[in-house]
Amino acid sequence: MPSRSATSEGFALTSDKPKSRYARFLLWRNRLLRSASFQKWAARLPLSQSIARQRATDLHHILAGFVYSQTLSASYKLGLLECLKDRIATLDEIAEYCELEKEAAFTLVNAAVAIDLLQKVDNAHWTLGELGASIHGNPGVQSMLRHHDLLYSDMADPAQLLRRRENASLRGYWPYVDGDHNDPAAAARYSELMADSQHLIANHILDSISLTGTSRLLDVGGGTGTFARLAADRFPHSETAVFDLPQVIASIPPKHSQQLRAYSGDMFNDTLPEGFNTISLVRILHDHDDLPVERLLARCFDALPSGGQIIIAEPMAGTRGAESIGHTYFGFYLWAMGSGRPREKSELYRMLEHAGFAGIREKKTHIPALVRVITAKKPNVIFC
Numbered sequence: 329m330p331s332r333s334a335t336s337e338g339f340a341l342t343s344d345k346p347k348s349r350y351a352r353f354l355l356w357r358n359r360l361l362r363s364a365s366f367q368k369w370a371a372r373l374p375l376s377q378s379i380a381r382q383r384a385t386d387l388h389h390i391l392a393g394f395v396y397s398q399t400l401s402a403s404y405k406l407g408l409l410e411c412l413k414d415r416i417a418t419l420d421e422i423a424e425y426c427e428l429e430k431e432a433a434f435t436l437v438n439a440a441v442a443i444d445l446l447q448k449v450d451n452a453h454w455t456l457g458e459l460g461a462s463i464h465g466n467p468g469v470q471s472m473l474r475h476h477d478l479l480y481s482d483m484a485d486p487a488q489l490l491r492r493r494e495n496a497s498l499r500g501y502w503p504y505v506d507g508d509h510n511d512p513a514a515a516a517r518y519s520e521l522m523a524d525s526q527h528l529i530a531n532h533i534l535d536s537i538s539l540t541g542t543s544r545l546l547d548v549g550g551g552t553g554t555f556a557r558l559a560a561d562r563f564p565h566s567e568t569a570v571f572d573l574p575q576v577i578a579s580i581p582p583k584h585s586q587q588l589r590a591y592s593g594d595m596f597n598d599t600l601p602e603g604f605n606t607i608s609l610v611r612i613l614h615d616h617d618d619l620p621v622e623r624l625l626a627r628c629f630d631a632l633p634s635g636g637q638i639i640i641a642e643p644m645a646g647t648r649g650a651e652s653i654g655h656t657y658f659g660f661y662l663w664a665m666g667s668g669r670p671r672e673k674s675e676l677y678r679m680l681e682h683a684g685f686a687g688i689r690e691k692k693t694h695i696p697a698l699v700r701v702i703t704a705k706k707p708n709v710i711f712c
């Protein structure tokens with residue numbers, strides 16, 4: 329393990345000498361990259377210039393990330409995105425709608441254009457850009473935008489957040505991580521967010537799986553039943569039901585509770601209802617640490633009949649092209665939430681195997697950055 333030791337230059341990390349060639353190569357490369365003269369030279373040389381330009385821009389985007397998020401937040405909160413929905417507007421109109429001085433509106437409009445939220449129509453008019461227009465097609469993104477103030481406030485002091493996980497404000501938003509199952513107001517608040525944002529992923533999950541007429545699906549931790557209802561619409565010959573904490577089940581609106589079988593209980597301590605040959609866990613496992621996840625998978629295994637199927641759907645770490653959504657975004661989100669972590673597909677495979685499942689497969693989704701799906705089967709018992 330590296331340890332901190334005082335040197336004449338202050339603190340330095342000392343560690344055992346790297347053994348592999350790869351480790352030695354990395355140390356050599358990093359010494360080169362931090363050399364100011366190498367950087368100057370690389371920026372001038374035609375061969376390395378494009379790499380230098382790209383890496384400098386990459387670093388700047390990381391540095392600026394919080395500013396981009398807040399530009400999106402301001403565009404939403406000040407009504408800029410609403411003002412330009414199906415409209416083309418002048419700067420005066422935008423300034424009036426957003427209740428901003430013209431110069432401030434100009435700063436916001438230019439910032440939003442640069443990140444594709446808005447688009448310039450001509451020198452005097454603006455409308456939504458491709459990303460701004462996409463937000464209007466996804467009400468779940470708007471709910472997430474409102475919710476993110478909590479995460480941003482925790483992330484304003486990341487060192488404090490990492491040292492004092494228990495003090496994060498996001499933790500209070502999800503009382504079940506502390507085993508607090510008695511706050512109906514909090515449960516209603518997070519269930520509404522989950523129901524809204526479920527629409528971002530449900531169709532991708534349902535496009536990737538198939539339920540037949542003999543499928544009886546229990547959506548464990550299924551909130552107020554949005555996924556179970558959408559699954560029933562998509563596969564009308566299957567039966568679907570939801571299992572969640574009592575205060576969540578109690579908050580299912582009457583018009584929905586009549587159409588859906590709902591079971592209340594604690595998935596870690598109560599027996600899961602039997603008679604279902606498919607169990608889904610949608611955005612559940614990443615909320616919990618390894619031990620409870622192993623216990624939950626074992627309970628699902630026990631509740632399923634031989635040949636029964638488990639479906640795991642959530643964003644996963646290590647997703648190609650979306651690496652930072654997994655380990656960076658969800659890594660910090662779940663850290664601030666106070667439990668769980670994003671897992672790589674291979675880790676989930678191992679945990680499923682450990683619980684006794686077989687035939688473990690990934691079912692491709694259209695947008696893996698948002699959600700990925702793994703299915704597995706409880707093996708048929710072979711009598712000798």
Ligand SMILES: CC(C)=CCC/C(C)=C/CC/C(C)=C/C=C/C(C)=C/C=C/C=C(C)/C=C/C=C(C)/C=C/C=C(C)/C=C/CC(C)(C)O
Pocket residue numbers: 462466469472502525528611612614615661662665698
């Ligand atoms: C028409 C012409 C000329 C050209 C067309 C070109 C073309 C084909 C363009 C494509 C347009 C298109 C279809 C765009 C689609 C855009 C989409 C689908 C955007 C979707 C965005 C989704 C986002 C940003 C989702 C964000 C989700 C977040 C932030 C989720 C957070 C989840 C959390 C915090 C979950 C918490 C649960 C817990 C506690 C971890 O368990």
Ligand SMILES: C[S@@+](CC[C@H](N)C(=O)[O-])C[C@H]1O[C@@H](n2cnc3c(N)ncnc32)[C@H](O)[C@@H]1O
Pocket residue numbers: 504519522523526548549550551552555571572573576593594595596609610611612615
């Ligand atoms: C992140 S939400 C996901 C909800 C839903 N599956 C979705 O994707 O929209 C986690 C869900 O797990 C439920 N949950 C947490 N702890 C639970 C427990 N011990 N027993 C049953 N449900 C629980 C929560 O009430 C919540 O509805």
